Amino acid sequence: QLVESGGGLVQPGGSLKLSCAAHGFSLDYYAVGWFRQVPGKEREGVSCISRSGGNTHYEEPVKGRFTISRDNAKNTVDLQMDSLKPEGTAVYYCAADSVGRGSVKDMCDGQSFRIWGQGTQITVSS
Numbered sequence: 001q002l003v004e005s006g007g008g009l010v011q012p013g014g015s016l017k018l019s020c021a022a023h024g025f026s027l028d029y030y031a032v033g034w035f036r037q038v039p040g041k042e043r044e045g046v047s048c049i050s051r052s053g054g055n056t057h058y059e060e061p062v063k064g065r066f067t068i069s070r071d072n073a074k075n076t077v078d079l080q081m082d083s084l085k086p087e088g089t090a091v092y093y094c095a096a097d098s099v100g101r102g103s104v105k106d107m108c109d110g111q112s113f114r115i116w117g118q119g120t121q122i123t124v125s126s
Contacts (some may be wrong), residue, residue, distance in 0.1 A: 007120030
Protein backbone atom coordinates (compact mmCIF):
# COMPACT_ATOMS: atom_id res chain seq x y z
CA GLN A 1 0.00 0.00 0.00
CA LEU A 2 1.17 3.49 -0.86
CA VAL A 3 0.03 6.52 1.11
CA GLU A 4 0.61 10.10 0.00
CA SER A 5 0.83 12.95 2.48
CA GLY A 6 1.72 16.63 2.53
CA GLY A 7 -1.00 18.04 0.34
CA GLY A 8 -2.95 21.18 1.08
CA LEU A 9 -3.53 24.79 0.15
CA VAL A 10 -0.59 26.99 -0.79
CA GLN A 11 -0.24 30.42 -2.31
CA PRO A 12 1.34 30.89 -5.73
CA GLY A 13 5.09 30.96 -5.37
CA GLY A 14 4.96 28.87 -2.24
CA SER A 15 6.36 25.42 -1.47
CA LEU A 16 5.07 22.05 -0.39
CA LYS A 17 6.69 18.69 0.21
CA LEU A 18 4.82 15.51 -0.63
CA SER A 19 5.77 12.13 0.78
CA CYS A 20 4.93 8.72 -0.59
CA ALA A 21 5.12 6.10 2.14
CA ALA A 22 5.08 2.36 1.55
CA HIS A 23 3.32 0.10 4.00
CA GLY A 24 4.05 -3.59 3.98
CA PHE A 25 7.04 -3.48 1.66
CA SER A 26 10.32 -1.66 1.17
CA LEU A 27 10.54 1.01 -1.49
CA ASP A 28 14.26 0.27 -1.80
CA TYR A 29 13.57 -2.11 -4.67
CA TYR A 30 10.93 -0.05 -6.44
CA ALA A 31 11.00 2.68 -9.03
CA VAL A 32 8.60 5.42 -7.95
CA GLY A 33 6.72 8.08 -9.82
CA TRP A 34 4.60 11.10 -9.03
CA PHE A 35 1.62 11.95 -11.21
CA ARG A 36 -1.22 14.45 -11.07
CA GLN A 37 -4.74 14.75 -12.37
CA VAL A 38 -7.20 17.58 -12.74
CA PRO A 39 -10.92 16.67 -12.95
CA GLY A 40 -11.91 16.19 -16.56
CA LYS A 41 -8.34 15.80 -17.75
CA GLU A 42 -6.03 12.86 -18.21
CA ARG A 43 -3.54 11.98 -15.52
CA GLU A 44 -0.07 13.31 -16.35
CA GLY A 45 3.41 12.53 -15.18
CA VAL A 46 5.31 14.85 -12.88
CA SER A 47 8.53 13.13 -11.88
CA CYS A 48 10.00 9.65 -11.49
CA ILE A 49 12.99 8.11 -9.78
CA SER A 50 14.80 4.84 -10.39
CA ARG A 51 15.18 2.05 -7.87
CA SER A 52 18.71 3.13 -7.05
CA GLY A 53 17.82 6.80 -6.95
CA GLY A 54 20.59 7.46 -9.42
CA ASN A 55 18.27 8.39 -12.25
CA THR A 56 15.46 10.89 -12.18
CA HIS A 57 13.09 12.35 -14.73
CA TYR A 58 11.05 15.54 -14.62
CA GLU A 59 8.34 16.63 -16.99
CA GLU A 60 8.88 20.00 -18.62
CA PRO A 61 6.28 21.97 -16.61
CA VAL A 62 8.06 21.21 -13.31
CA LYS A 63 11.72 21.15 -14.31
CA GLY A 64 13.84 23.36 -12.09
CA ARG A 65 11.08 23.76 -9.51
CA PHE A 66 10.40 20.22 -8.24
CA THR A 67 12.87 17.75 -6.73
CA ILE A 68 12.25 14.03 -6.25
CA SER A 69 14.30 12.08 -3.74
CA ARG A 70 14.41 8.84 -1.82
CA ASP A 71 14.57 8.56 1.97
CA ASN A 72 15.34 4.92 2.56
CA ALA A 73 15.44 5.35 6.34
CA LYS A 74 11.81 6.51 6.30
CA ASN A 75 10.81 4.22 3.43
CA THR A 76 9.47 7.18 1.48
CA VAL A 77 9.95 8.97 -1.82
CA ASP A 78 9.49 12.70 -1.46
CA LEU A 79 8.60 15.43 -3.92
CA GLN A 80 9.76 18.91 -2.97
CA MET A 81 7.70 21.43 -4.89
CA ASP A 82 8.88 25.04 -5.03
CA SER A 83 7.60 28.09 -6.89
CA LEU A 84 4.18 26.52 -7.20
CA LYS A 85 1.82 27.86 -9.84
CA PRO A 86 -2.00 27.84 -9.93
CA GLU A 87 -1.87 25.34 -12.79
CA GLY A 88 -0.27 22.94 -10.34
CA THR A 89 -3.63 22.50 -8.64
CA ALA A 90 -4.49 18.80 -8.92
CA VAL A 91 -4.69 15.52 -7.09
CA TYR A 92 -1.18 14.13 -6.82
CA TYR A 93 -0.59 10.39 -6.87
CA CYS A 94 2.48 8.31 -6.24
CA ALA A 95 3.06 4.94 -7.85
CA ALA A 96 5.64 2.20 -7.55
CA ASP A 97 6.85 -0.86 -9.40
CA SER A 98 9.65 -3.34 -8.79
CA VAL A 99 9.97 -4.23 -12.46
CA GLY A 100 11.92 -1.87 -14.66
CA ARG A 101 10.34 -1.13 -18.03
CA GLY A 102 12.92 0.78 -19.94
CA SER A 103 14.41 4.00 -18.67
CA VAL A 104 12.94 5.97 -15.81
CA LYS A 105 11.71 8.43 -18.45
CA ASP A 106 9.99 5.57 -20.30
CA MET A 107 8.27 4.47 -17.11
CA CYS A 108 7.20 8.02 -16.33
CA ASP A 109 5.87 8.72 -19.83
CA GLY A 110 4.04 5.39 -19.97
CA GLN A 111 2.83 5.57 -16.37
CA SER A 112 4.15 2.00 -16.15
CA PHE A 113 3.53 1.38 -12.46
CA ARG A 114 1.38 -1.29 -10.90
CA ILE A 115 0.96 0.00 -7.34
CA TRP A 116 -0.85 3.31 -6.86
CA GLY A 117 -1.74 5.47 -3.88
CA GLN A 118 -5.09 7.15 -3.28
CA GLY A 119 -3.84 10.64 -3.99
CA THR A 120 -3.55 13.92 -2.12
CA GLN A 121 -5.06 17.25 -3.14
CA ILE A 122 -2.90 20.28 -3.79
CA THR A 123 -4.53 23.64 -4.35
CA VAL A 124 -2.42 26.59 -5.43
CA SER A 125 -4.43 29.73 -4.93
CA SER A 126 -4.28 33.15 -3.32
